[in-house]
Amino acid sequence: MIETWLEALQPAHLNFLLQGFRITLEVALITIALSYAIGIVIGATRYLGVPGLATLFTIAVETLRNLPILYLLIFVRFVLPTLGIRLDPFWSAVVGLTAFEAAIISEIVRAGLASVDRGQIEAATASGLTRLQILRYIALPQALVRMIPPTVSQFISLLKDTSLAVAISLPELMHNAQIIYNGDPVRYVLPILTTTAVLYFSVNFLLSQIAHVLERRLLRT
């Protein structure tokens, strides 16, 4: 039993898992950065009610957030090539995940903007600021601060969802774990899956505790 675990968790295997985890983190970080930027643009557009564009974004957001992430990944990797758009697994994962996350973050932005005290908006309007100026100088700065805890929570979901990229052969943590235990399924499956779970858990648990502290601190001010 112990020997099996030691053999399954030999340094070469652990290294391979960590390599996968690096890809997981890279994909998640690029995705969250892109989703944040796109989410703010979409959220602000819907907040301002830009004619046409706001409706278009609403339809896009409702569609994307109601589809499985796995579907989006497979769509980007295997369906888009039939339309002449060919991406490697890494960028397929980034694009597929961003399509979903940007939709979710735009909703967080909208909720953040809507939570800004009405009196402030009225005061700003009365003092002659335009709607764009109100967004830029009054609503958005406050919304961005309030968005921090939900965005951290969203990042945790994202780290977990990156595992779905096994379906498009991205060499991330889950994929590398599969490669190792396929080498000797009977003996390696449990040690490798357990170690993989511990890796995901330790990073995500730490992040969730940070989100918790941030939330409490923001509530106090």
Next chain:
Amino acid sequence: MVYLELLREYGDLFWSGFRTTLGVSVVSLLGSLILGTFIAGLRMFPYAPVAAVGRAYVEFVRNIPLLLIAFFFYFGLAQFHINLDGIVAGTLALTIYTAAFIAEAIRAGIHSLPKGQWEAGYATGLSYAQILRYVILPQAFRLILPPLGNQFVNLVKNSSILSLIAGPELLYQGEAIANATFKTLPAYTLVAAFYLLLTIPLSQFVRYLEKRLSGKEFVLEGGGAV
């Protein structure tokens, strides 16, 4: 046109995938409702070590990928000569995963009720169980319902992971149809349409519930944020 053709020729397969997706989601919802209530009970248990078990379950399960749990049931248990098929392994994984989120929703719902409710209950001579049954749960239910609805939407979407462990649900069948016909875009577009047919009305309904149940008439004194 090509869509109608696909539907005429492969309608049965789409329909069978759709039914599996819906069936797995409903069964997992019921299962995770039972398990989640039990875990929430553990978490709020007055004896600390028992509460710690509940908390450990929630924290561990919430922070690992659903796919990993599914792989554990599908590939991991095979080591103990327990061979589950994709649908069973997937349903178990979905149930265990979703139960953690439901347990949190239940706990949050109960916790957001003011302490005065308990105190008033005790003052009128009700027992713990009676207060829970007649005072707390009927009120908490209103707060718990919208997050439960959200979990059901998530279940419908998350059930797509069955396709990775040979569970013949909607995405799996869509893939099979795309591979058989080479009509990749139409096949996958229909898959999306079937998912949205379920998830969009459901999430709209959840939004309606959220608005209705958090209406002013239900704002409880000292109730805190919901």
